[in-house]
Amino acid sequence: MxxxxxxxxxxxxxxxxxxxxxxxxxxxxxxxxxxxxxxxxxxxxxxxxxxxxxxxxxxSDAIYDCASLYTRNYRISGEYKLPKDDFLGTPELNVYCDMETKGGGWTVIQRRKIGLTSFNRDWKQYKQGFGSIRGDFWLGNEHIFRLTRQPTVLRIELEDWQGLRRFAEYGFFTVANELNSYKLFIANYTGNAGDSLRYHNNTNFSTMNKDNDKCVDDCAALRKGGYWYNCCTDSNLNGVFYRYGEHTRNSDGITWYGWHGSNYSLKKVEMKIRPVGFHP
The missing domain is CATH 1.20.5 (Single alpha-helices involved in coiled-coils or other helix-helix interfaces)
Known part of the structure; x- marks a missing residue:
């Protein structure tokens, strides 16, 4: 080449x-x-x-509580995951739904039945919630505040160590925001357990590290649980879990004065809410 x-x-x-x-x-x-x-x-x-x-x-199709799940044909009681809702300002949240009692649609916000979870917690833990959704738990004050921005019914179910059951229902229930210390407002009692929450109406929430009660004493420290203390209690559903009822040496049990008085710690408690206008 x-x-x-x-x-x-x-x-x-x-x-x-x-x-x-x-x-x-x-x-x-x-x-x-x-x-x-x-x-x-x-x-x-x-x-x-x-x-x-x-x-x-x-x-009305938004999913923000167990009542809205019920209207979407979720009819089995159990654990559900509520989706994050940017419009309503609610995060993703695991809840337990009672889809049976009085037509269902109840979002459970508190439960005591096992006794292994301490309810003597600080402000942050009560704000965010703690425990097991299938066992003993507190849903969280911030979540309860958001859920009660609409007209809400509160139902409290109680059981003693003999297996007897009572309930208290409030046709009006709301909790203020954190700036107002998650203040409790209730009205329109019905039931057979006695109205042992009326004394706590218009009271701020207190915990072991935030004393917001109306008493010289630190009620949260004395009763060993976060609650809407007045000075101090006619009930304490977040008290110490004592087995077999009577606890005469202590005043810090799970109490509902209208039924068993101040020296009897209940076996089971469940607090649940749903919108006033709910129709199954």
Missing amino acids: SRKQETDLMNVVRQIMDLDQQNRQQEARVTEAESKYSEINNRVEIMQLQTLQSATQTS
């Missing part, structure tokens, strides 16, 4: 390499354009979903 032919061949090879590089650059530009298009398309889809979600959340 002559020198001229070698030179011509090298020029052809360089041209092919240049064309190949240009082709790769063009492919890269196409890929980048496709990626940007896909990103823009995804953003549009997300905005459409958010718009649709907001429209749903402003309607």
